Amino acid sequence: MSAASPAIEPNLTTGTIVAKPPRPFVLARRTIITPILLALLMIAIALLTMMTGSRPFNQVIIDVFLRVILVVGLYVFIGNSGVLSFGHIGFTCLGAYVAAWLTINPIMKKMAFSGLPGWLIKTQMPYWEAAIIAAIFAGLAALIFGRILMRLSGIAASIATFAMLAMINTIYSNWETVTGGTSSVVGIPIVRSIWPYLIAAIISIFIAWAHAISRSGLALRAARDEPTAAAASGVDIPRERLVAFVISGAIMGLGGALMAHSIGVVTPDTFYLGLTFITIAMLVVGGMGSLSGGVIGVVFLSALIQTLRWLEAGVSIGDVAFAIPKGLQEIALGIIMIIILALRPAGVFGNREISLTRNRGD
């Protein structure tokens, strides 16, 4: 069995706790530095963005924060359970449409979504209230799907989550009176301030951390590394997976709602394969088993994408203008990702978390 899961070295095993009777919050005190450092990184990026005063750059950073939320959401489930999910962007889609249903002005809503119930058409609320409801809605959907899906494991579970994504996408692309079908949903209030996105990203990071060190999170990580031993020790694997699935679904829903507010337009095809693969790639490059890996993976790849785009647009050094051919950005990004994974198959961070003491996780 140990040969089946070689590279994974859990930093938070159940063993460390059971060995001696734990004092309350000892694990929390020992690990809280990780989310704090990650939050400080986010704040530093936000402050830096504010200093530049450039609106497009502001939008770039909003995108980075949105990706952080989505990748943290993915990490809560994929990182802790070890089950690769292709379906989480479906919850993002659910969240985005809830935000649309709740924030568009009722007159426009009546035209776009004639099939919505009357009370919902009349409702109009501030974006942050809508975002909370979107998160709850996506969490509920995850609960319903998860009750069935979490009984599966391995590749069957991954394919089943993918089927869920396809299902959500098909329903939202065709239920014209409720979702507007494949047409763009417009009229969603645009939020261009960076702070709500920053706050949501930090909240997601702390939720992910709290879940990872909770009883359920630790049990799930144990089940990821040694399923047989964990089950023998009384861990109800489907149940622990379901808990993670619901929490991650809710975070994805929150991300979806904010994504809707960041550009003001929602269509079902935004929340499909493209977004699924880029977010999973960010998590894998950063390190699937690590919260720090997920967050820094996003920051690193986003910075890389932005630099390549900027090179595509052309820069002048002295009198020499220099530009890489258009479209090279995607190719270069792919090559860099392959190199990283060739050198570090478990991602940049592997299973470790950032902290002030070096390699605490080992």
Added chain:
Amino acid sequence: MINKLKIATATMLFTATAAFPASADDSKIVVGFATAESGFMEAYDKPATDAALIRIDEINAAGGLLGKKIEVVKADTKSDRAEGAKAGLSVLDQGADLVVVSCDYDFGSPAALAAEAAGKVSFFLCAESVKAGIQGVGPHSFSASVLAAVQGATMAEWAYNKKETKTFYRLLDTWTEYNKGICDGFDWMMPKLETKGAKLVGQDTFKNDDPSIAAQISRIKALPKEPDAIMLCTMMPGSVSAVKQIRAAGINSMILNGSGVDGSYWLSAVPDLSNFYVPVQGSIYGDDPNPEVNKFNAAYKAKTGADPSSMYVYPGYVMIDVWAKAVERAKSIDADAVVAELEKMKNEPTLFGPRTFTSELHHQNQTKYLIADTEKGKPSIIDSWTISEPIPLDALLK
């Protein structure tokens, strides 16, 4: 690890400080193109952008606008909505007074919404949905093309009046809003024609990527008499296969289309196609009744090295033309003043047909179309038609 953090942070810092130096400048007028320079939308955006640049060059050569040179700034949307919003903000930061956005409503709206929020005029290069304007963006947003519904209505009315078409068959590809728009216009026109003796003998739908429309074709064949005309509401690439299958089945009815199938690049796939009609704003075939259009085609070839591939080149030119006229009349680039002047335009003549904007609709719901007829695989302009009354807003918004 700390090193990686530093690198990442340094990269961000570098990107942040180096990109987008910008400030407004009173000595020039800035037109910002937040359009696709890569990705699939480039095929639509690039030709129309080139046409717009030709008009800008002409204006600059004639002394500029309000005595100032027009300067062009660009940002690539990469055919992506989120990038579109950034591109819109980017050209705004570079001082754009007019923000030109992607051809398609879905892909252009994020940038147009950014312009609207900044209180600037935005123009869709060639979007043909009613949403591309006040209804889907706001009071400062316009589209340079003509509503898809006008195309369907034009073809129906023209065929009835000029070709004595009595029986119509409606075949809708449900893939895009554009397709539905063409058939919406047809549906609005048909009851008017039915009072004069025309008849809709049947209707059917298919999907653009259906490999076969044999079922739909057998239903047409099952009709007691072949319909005089088939209103085909579809677009590339599925249209080619649909037309091919209809003709291969021996149905020789007139085929009426929207402008989306204009161009001769695909005709070799359906050899000797005949009885095939498309509404166009100008002719790319060198036979436009207006010699100025042929002159424009030559200018376009000189600039880009190729003839226009379809009529979707032309709206870009019209866009700069009407906007520049509005700026001249307003004597200002203030967005509200320019919008007010644009809304005063009633049948304003342009190279590619008259243009009207009102405070309710920043789009064309009635304009002149040329009719291109393809006979034996060779398209040419045979007629022109303007629908008898404008399509009302409620028919467009359904």
